[in-house]
Amino acid sequence: MTALRRRFFAWLGRRPGSAGTALIAPGGVYLGFFFLVPLLLMLGYSLMPRGTYGGAELGFTTEHYVRFMDGLYLEILGRTLGYSLLATVFCLLLGFPVAWVIANATKWRNFLVFLVVLPFWTSFLVRTFAMIFMMRDSGLINSLLIGLGLIEEPISMLYTPFAVVVGLVYGFLPFMVLPIYTSLEKLDPALLEAAEVLGARPLARFVRVVLPLAAPGMAAGCLLVFIPSLGSFLTSDLLGGAKQMMIGNLVQNQFMAARNWPFGSAASFIMMAVVLLAVVVWLRVRDDAPGAAR
């Protein structure tokens, strides 16, 4: 065994760069097989005519992409982008102060991080159902507000855009908090002191030192919230109902209910193109930001 190991490492050592290749290989093969191949299959499907009983027939067509350019589907795409953007903005606004407090808590830091991660211990489905109990007409929020005499009639929250965005924010907030926390934790307190001695008041210190240095974490957090939001279908399904359909629901419908795999595939690819575009634009913005200088 040791001889084998020694020979393996000797082999690694002989070839410059081969260590990297060897380390990447297992994951690369896995991803290639289970990610790239299905992706190519779906690309193929999206360009083939629809089969009569599901699946696809041999042939080439762009009809599914053309069909997507219809008002209804573009509206779904626009809604998806809008909800995801809103969820990202609210996650950022809510998540930054949380990350700040955790990064500055010396004693309770690890416990607070644990609390942020805690919801992951429960199924997302169960937690989304719990949101229904909170937001429905006879739910906790309405009962409470009526009980306090603040409102007469229950406010309809469920099956509104509001409910979907609340659900998305709830679901993805930890993905915003953790990367921002990581970048704030690395921030040397001496930098803030240096800024203070140089005449910077609290707001100036925040804008000129904290924000630029937290920018990479904020950028990562925004991507980690925005992208899964785009693809989410559970939240909009349970909290939004039929009227708040997002593109994830459309894809799911096409594959499951409508059995129109080619159109579902096309919708997925259009979504993916939008995500890629968003990421590219985002990376551009981030790299041009002052915080990106290294």
Place this chain on the structure above:
Amino acid sequence: MTSAPITPAVELIQVSKTFGAFRAVRTVAFSIQPGEFFSMLGPSGCGKTTTLRLIAGFEQPDEDGGEVRINGTVVNGRRPYDRNLGMVFQSYALFPHLTVERNIAFGLEQRKVPRAEIGPRVAEAMKMVRLDAATYAQRVPGQLSGGQRQRVALARALVCRPPILLLDEPLGALDLKLRKEMQIELKQLNRQLGITFIYVTHDQEEALTMSDRIAVMDNARVAQLGSPAQIYEQPRTAFVARFIGESNFIDGVVEGVEGDWATLRHANGSTFRVPRRDTLTVGAAGQIAIRPERLHLQPGAPAAHENALSAVVESLIYRGEMLHVRVALPGGGVLTVASRNEGQLRNPYPLSPGTPVQAVWPVADSCVLEAE
């Protein structure tokens, strides 16, 4: 002729600072003159950095913890951005996301200096710390060496022309050669600009080299305040004598007092004379410190103005420019005697281990220590 009293640049009046149960600074008092190079020297945990932070405004004195005055004004409770100070941090604390130029401009921008003025002043500051603007202005701190970062940190503090510059062990991370260069440059900047420098260090040589006055700190208090020569040649306590340079300590019991001198008897029976102090009454214990270079070894009896203890050469320590000869005193104790190195290869030291000698020092060089 009497000159008008000058307002001290910084004045600490019985300042105390407590963190929880830990008393970091206890009734520290001193005043620093404008333009002075003032050092706080001491081991880690002695309170020197906390004292500096009290001056900077990062810490505030305890409720009844005295006053910090800057330029005659009590600044207790005032935040650092309101104190118009410059500060150089141990870690430099350069903004990693800003170029050298923007780092240096930071303080000017915060002070709302007109845009047109910022560029020339940044260039001037870089010149002052001998950083080539063409090469370094557009780099970020991550692309600089430790010495260059140090210079940027200095330029960033000096560009605002603060009347007082605080330096918190700024040379600690540099190698020895660079540190010596920077010591000289800092001293020159202090002279040139007329800015008051308040310098924190644990390096006694650094403090001696640069300072006009040194406050040696120990255990949250000032153990001694004085010029480098006073601190080195007349240490007040054993702590100061031990912390700054090397010292021999000789204990004795006062046998008699006459005129300007007191006579002490060493445990081995021989006597030595020391300058008279009020604490030295007959029968009291006394301790003196003598620097190794004030002692010398000779075979015969001492002159009238000298003390001598008989001893035996124990070992020789080669130190380059100096030789340290360790001699054992009969009845216990070892003295270190420094001797100039006359060239060991061609002209070896004449006394070999085992040789009986007299360890001799001028009576006036006996430095009587106070109890701590």
